[in-house]
Amino acid sequence: MRPDLLEILRCPVCRGELTLVQRRTDGPEIVEGTLLCGRCKVDYPIQDGIPDLLPPDERD
Numbered sequence: 001m002r003p004d005l006l007e008i009l010r011c012p013v014c015r016g017e018l019t020l021v022q023r024r025t026d027g028p029e030i031v032e033g034t035l036l037c038g039r040c041k042v043d044y045p046i047q048d049g050i051p052d053l054l055p056p057d058e059r060d
Contacts, residue, residue: 001030001049011037011044013055018044 009018016039024032026049035044035051045052052059 001046001051003030011040011042012053013042014040016040
């Protein structure tokens with residue numbers, strides 16, 4: 001995931017802004033991390049560079 005995507009990504013639950021916590025990068029790309037919603041306190045994982053923006057009740 002590119003960090004500049006944070007400008008357009010929003011929490012799918014409450015439409016709040018997301019905060020990025022990086023765990024592993026590959027150059028400018030974020031490979032692993034978490035997107036955090038400060039408004040509704042939901043976390044969205046980033047794995048293999050792909051953010052999982054499904055609401056928690058719709059994840060496997």
